Amino acid sequence: MSIFKKHKTIADRSAGDRERHRKKIEKAIKEGIHDLVAEESIIGESGKKKFRIPVRGVKEHKFVYGENGGKRVGSGEGNDLSRGQVIGKKKKGKGNGGKPEKPGNEKGEEFYEVELTLEQVAEYLFKDLELPNFEKKKNAQVVSKKIKRKGYRTKGIRPRLDKKKTALERIKRMKKEEFTGKREADSDDSFSYNERDLRYKHYAVKEKKTSNAVIFFLMDISGSMGKQKKFLSRSFFFLLYHFIRSRYDKVDIAFVAYEAEAYEVDEKSFFERGSSGGTIASTGIKMVNEIIDSRYHPSSWNIYAFHASDGDNWPTDNDNVREQMSLCLPKMQFYGYCEVEPSTERMQWLRESSLGTTFENISHDKLKTSRISSKEDIWLAFNTFFKGGELS
Template sequence: MANFIDRRLNAKGKSTVNRQRFIQRYKKQIKQAVSDAVTRRSVTDVDKGEEISIPTRDINEPSFHQGAGGVREKVHPGNDQFIRGDKIERPPSGDGRGAGPGDASDNGEGQDDFIFQISKDEYLELLFEDLELPNLQKNQLNKLVEYQIVRAGFTNDGVPANINIVRSLRSSLARRIAMSASKRAELKRLEEALTQLEDTPGAEAEKIIEIRSKIKILKDKIAKVPFIDTFDLRFNNFVKKEIPSSQAVMFCLMDVSGSMDQATKDIAKRFYILLYLFLTRTYKNLEVVYIRHHTQAKEVDEQEFFYSQETGGTIVSSALKLMHEIQKQRYPENEWNIYAAQASDGDNWADDSPQCHKLLEKNILPTVRYFSYIEITNRAHQTLWREYENLQKSYSNIAVQHIKHADDIYPVFRELFKKQSV
């Protein structure tokens, strides 16, 4: 029997290719486990890896072996019952026992599980597979990461077009000075001595010839120092600097009136976390603005957004007005990709719901890429839901969904951001 395992492109001894092939083969089971993990996990570890359990019978490696039939010989070590030529009877049907425990489960067929650990990146890739941001075609260029070529000092290697002449000549001069400084000093001393001897009557001719010979040797040595060497060459160095061209802002709006209990807020928080993780996979720079409201709206930090509670009624339009003001002041629509997500239990003053319709239609929907509204309640829908539903019929960048329990979060999220048919 022979097993073939592909170990090409392995990183640090790990079978990278086989790992990806394994994930592809069992993607259905893995995606189901990832989907279940979203509702099972706490908010703080929603983007960590995951352990996947797969039945052992499903993970057998393909193998080549001889098929049944034919005549063959086998050697069974430790045989004390049979001799050559004896025929071995088959065991009675159903009498074979596996290698596991002898007693079976009293509530169904038992099976061993294979535990497979996936990384954070693999988890997020499977979590958001087949999802996309609607209306992204209008801003496709802003999604790309742009680079700008900038100067980054000098380097010893490069192409001729990038040679820095001044730096190269400066390096050449320094090298020539270092290599010939002592020789030039000696040459100057000998030349002065030669001049003095030549001006002195009756000087020895042999000494003059000797000094002239030394001067010639020194000049030859100095002349052999190359004017420029490959060691002297300096090239302008250029690097790619990333330019933050893809920037987005996510407005999180939530009702914090007395009707919104902590369990409802926890459901909304899980939805916001999923949305944030999803947007960060598309946009490199993402800012989040938290706006809470009851009868009045206020921009707050994350802690106050999720865990503060107020009493009294609800006026949703106050949050929409504040969002529009912040967007105009800090996030121009021609520079930012704007997304908004609103969570509420549906309570609102009946007279305020038409005002919300007007604010969305006139000020918000023309500027945002996508506006998602989730209503977290087990009661019947009220006027706010109906107003938003009417807007959904006329605008493609608004979506409304209903969440009853925590298990509905991920299915609703997938419904909001599923890939649009072409």
């Protein structure tokens, strides 16, 4: 007959398991983020779209019959066995594990899938990232949100139960009863937990009004930007867009696309528009300057720009790029240039990128460059621009 014994403590014994589970999900998202953001089907999608994330290394434990093929061994009285001793012999495997794109006949690594929305993915990815060099400006409008600890409560959900605080409340109650004579000080009777002892951590969303901010999305859409280049550029901007929307309220985003001419466009056109024209990069930077001068004065706004291009530019335009950047950078908190150069198209032995070389020769503490050659580089490039509110 089975005997069930009630555990005396009310402490949440599964809290550690949940924390390990949360960390595994976070690790799975970060390891697979290049596949997630580089899915062409999600570019431009809302935060409610759901994705299935494979989480490895989590097994459901259960008793199974042994496969050692040897004599069955028990561990009851009369057997000279010590705790932890391995009994029986492990059956040697004869199969072969599967290799990429090849079949195998051995068991693979166990994993399961969790379903998350884009908003939930953003919470895992961006919790430690901030816009670099953010300054206090007049006429504060931007609302940034953070979850802060705010004391304890006597009611709450089990995952937020504070074991240490609960134990202290129990001790306080016990000492009080001893002081008032309701309980003998040296009593051997157990002193069980009471509902009144429970203390739960309380969290509150703290909204903070900070200064105004505008983010410029600047993208090369010329004829030299082939399908793969556009795909990598849009994937980077898609990640940037969800970072801003998940971390900040009331931030302006201005979308600028350029080829031989520059255009201010809406969000949908930015992620879908293409062109067969030539490339004059200075027109895009000039339009950013004009929009700043007409709508976003640096004394009231934190100004950021993120620029993606394949590095091609009309040779005589590079001097104009330097001139426009000399006007642009003093107004800005940060300018990030991201060069997309798919590994299948790299031809370093023929030429260097004219626009990339131009940016690398501009010495300014608010300018940073990165390179994307494949979808695996998207998250790495993103991280070069954001690191705890400072330039990384």
